[in-house]
């Protein structure tokens with residue numbers, strides 16, 4: 543059977559063992575760190591063109607199993623695909639039309655998976671976005687608290703201010719802003735599971751007078767400038783290029799003149815959107831975030847500016863997200879038995895690859911994370927930001 547193995551695979555000198563359904567095995571190099579167990583004979587001939595999408599899909603669909611740490615699996619998969627494929631072989635990332643119904647279905651698929659599953663590996667506030675490491679040595683809980691504080695400081699949030707949180711997740715930021723900064727928060731999500739738990743947590747903290755959370759699409763937000771500040775964290779990846787203008791116009795119309803808008807989200811490596819990662823993006827689109835799209839920083843800034851938002855500060859947190867995802871992945875790997883009781887095996891396979899794979903993607907600079915702070919200037923051009931950023935670090 544091993545005779546059917548594509549010739550290109552031999553002589554690669556990778557620490558990878560191939561084992562077939564019939565027990566035959568072949569080491570591609572010394573000291574294998576990962577064993578790829580081929581279950582479906584039809585997969586064998588396709589291994590000559592091992593895109594990350596092909597390898598990931600084969601694992602998810604049960605055509606192969608993987609043995610070894612997830613971090614090693616991802617590293618090896620990338621080395622294998624890099625050895626045999628050209629970077630430019632991957633298809634350009636898909637761009638969808640994005641309407642309310644398709645967005646709601648996509649959000650339901652990912653976020654309504656199981657609150658208990660997400661609780662296993664997220665921090666205690668279930669913040670589902672890049673954390674902020676002031677030294678790099680913090681644990682996940684501290685780094686997520688630091689992120690929430692960093693956001694509130696950038697927003698110069700003051701007691702009694704009305705904050706809109708677009709894509710509020712499990713409400714970690716909304717509760718933090720109300721509790722620590724005395725803000726009045728309105729948050730929206732398209733996940734009913736998230737909303738139910740987020741509301742429970744608001745009640746448990748007695749914050750119901752200051753935090754209101756709703757199931758609502760961003761396109762249905764009020765356009766009367768009623769909010770002092772607007773924040774959107776880890777949400778604009780779901781908007782799609784076709785709707786970026788509408789999205790930023792919506793944020794601009796929701797905030798009062800002189801108010802601040804902070805957009806925190808994943809951005810693409812290349813301005814022209816050409817693919818990176820030899821199929822990694824296709825895997826994410828197929829199994830993890832259907833119809834997710836990553837604009838380049840330049841595109842995000844362009845659409846914000848055109849919407850009447852003046853960009854005043856940009857910060858890249860790429861390596862912060864690599865570290866956050868490593869920690870999420872490690873925490874999930876430590877609790878696989880519990881996870882297997884909460885979600886189907888297929889979902890567990892998807893989420894294991896996604897967390898370890900995205901950690902790797904941020905590390906390798908295939909993708910980035912930017913916090914973009916903007917102001918909606920008053921008609922006379924004024925705003926209230928301080929002269930320097932010194933206040934952020936006091």
Ligand SMILES: C[S@@+](CC[C@H](N)C(=O)[O-])C[C@H]1O[C@@H](n2cnc3c(N)ncnc32)[C@H](O)[C@@H]1O
Pocket residue numbers: 645649653668669670671708709710711712714730731732733736758759760761774775776777780
């Ligand atoms: C990655 S989660 C981030 C959650 C939260 N901001 C955090 O940092 O933990 C993305 C959030 O965006 C929300 N979202 C995505 N598309 C949306 C839409 N069209 N309208 C409103 N919320 C949306 C999801 O429901 C989810 O709560």
